[in-house]
Amino acid sequence: MGRWQPEASARLQKAAIELFREQGYDQTTVADIAARAGLTARTFFRYFTDKREVLFGGSTLFQDHLVAALAAAPADTTPLDAVALALRAAGELLTDPQWSAQRQAVIDAHPELRERELIKMASLAAALGAGLRQRGVDDPQAGLAAEAGVAVFRVAFERWLSETRHRTLSEVLDESFGQLRALTAPAR
Amino acid sequence: MGRWQPEASARLQKAAIELFREQGYDQTTVADIAARAGLTARTFFRYFTDKREVLFGGSTLFQDHLVAALAAAPADTTPLDAVALALRAAGELLTDPQWSAQRQAVIDAHPELRERELIKMASLAAALGAGLRQRGVDDPQAGLAAEAGVAVFRVAFERWLSETRHRTLSEVLDESFGQLRALTAPAR
Numbered sequence: 001m002g003r004w005q006p007e008a009s010a011r012l013q014k015a016a017i018e019l020f021r022e023q024g025y026d027q028t029t030v031a032d033i034a035a036r037a038g039l040t041a042r043t044f045f046r047y048f049t050d051k052r053e054v055l056f057g058g059s060t061l062f063q064d065h066l067v068a069a070l071a072a073a074p075a076d077t078t079p080l081d082a083v084a085l086a087l088r089a090a091g092e093l094l095t096d097p098q099w100s101a102q103r104q105a106v107i108d109a110h111p112e113l114r115e116r117e118l119i120k121m122a123s124l125a126a127a128l129g130a131g132l133r134q135r136g137v138d139d140p141q142a143g144l145a146a147e148a149g150v151a152v153f154r155v156a157f158e159r160w161l162s163e164t165r166h167r168t169l170s171e172v173l174d175e176s177f178g179q180l181r182a183l184t185a186p187a188r
Numbered sequence: 189m190g191r192w193q194p195e196a197s198a199r200l201q202k203a204a205i206e207l208f209r210e211q212g213y214d215q216t217t218v219a220d221i222a223a224r225a226g227l228t229a230r231t232f233f234r235y236f237t238d239k240r241e242v243l244f245g246g247s248t249l250f251q252d253h254l255v256a257a258l259a260a261a262p263a264d265t266t267p268l269d270a271v272a273l274a275l276r277a278a279g280e281l282l283t284d285p286q287w288s289a290q291r292q293a294v295i296d297a298h299p300e301l302r303e304r305e306l307i308k309m310a311s312l313a314a315a316l317g318a319g320l321r322q323r324g325v326d327d328p329q330a331g332l333a334a335e336a337g338v339a340v341f342r343v344a345f346e347r348w349l350s351e352t353r354h355r356t357l358s359e360v361l362d363e364s365f366g367q368l369r370a371l372t373a374p375a376r
Contacts, residue, residue, distance in 0.1 A: 151336045184368055
């Protein structure tokens with residue numbers, strides 16, 4: 001092909017999700033995806049290592065943004081506020097709830113992909129914990145803030161996907177962190 | 189054999205952990221485990237489906253206790269307190285940090301077992317969330333309290349294993365829930 005195709009990656013992602021949903025993840029080949037997108041398998045491999053990377057390629061970028069935003073948080077930010085700020089910043093990468101919901105439906109239907117997603121979440125928590133320790137936060141506070149932050153992210157992300165009105169993920173995250181604070185406040 | 193062997197299950201667990209640590213999980217067979225315990229493979233299969241169940245058989249019991257304790261919590265208990273109470277009750281099943289630490293070392297050394305552990309944790313969170321909804325707690329509070337509770341459990345469990353002085357897991361859990369409350373309290 002050779003010509004410049006700024007949309008190739010997005011077209012491949014869209015084609016892959018359609019096929020995963022229509023005929024199942026296991027039954028879909030890279031050749032199927034490329035054909036649906038009107039591209040060649042060779043073009044596919046310019047953007048993705050394999051069909052799984054169509055679903056999880058963004059996770060690495062997300063984690064990189066998360067770690068960078070945590071490192072950039074003002075020094076006097078509390079551990080949980082720094083985690084919230086970092087998740088909010090990384091969450092700005094997720095701007096398309098329709099795409100995220102379709103991706104999630106494919107993952108939820110497939111045990112191996114669900115495991116992969118759990119591993120990615122555990123990796124986010126580990127990265128947040130390490131970032132907090134670098135900011136001088138000791139354990140158990142670092143581990144707790146990291147794990148609690150990922151817990152809030154899970155819930156906020158699911159909520160964001162289930163909503164029909166169009167809030168940003170950052171707005172839902174802010175609300176969920178507020179709800180965590182309310183849940184953990186002493187009973188009156 | 190046929191004679192009454194009240195200690196057979198514990199002997200098999202001990203033998204399995206020893207062998208997993210000495211020669212690796214993949215390299216250890218049920219026959220190896222039975223031989224080390226001075227028992228037959230047939231006796232092994234009276235207690236465990238396979239070698240993985242030696243490590244994860246307790247998880248089902250743990251989750252059952254968790255769900256039962258959550259259901260039994262007084263009606264006026266706040267969602268997070270009910271989760272804390274349930275984790276504390278189930279945590280009383282874990283009385284041997286040496287065994288738990290050895291089990292964890294085997295799991296941490298093996299990607300497939302780590303995935304299995306992540307799935308068990310996700311299953312605990314789902315069970316807690318479902319139990320809270322049955323108690324009339326709505327989402328997102330139910331999901332948040334469940335996920336935050338499991339986050340605290342992860343951190344408390346790891347801490348319990350790393351300590352040399354002998355606190356109970358329940359004591360460490362209480363402390364960790366207190367630390368979560370401190371982390372989420374408004375900055376002064």
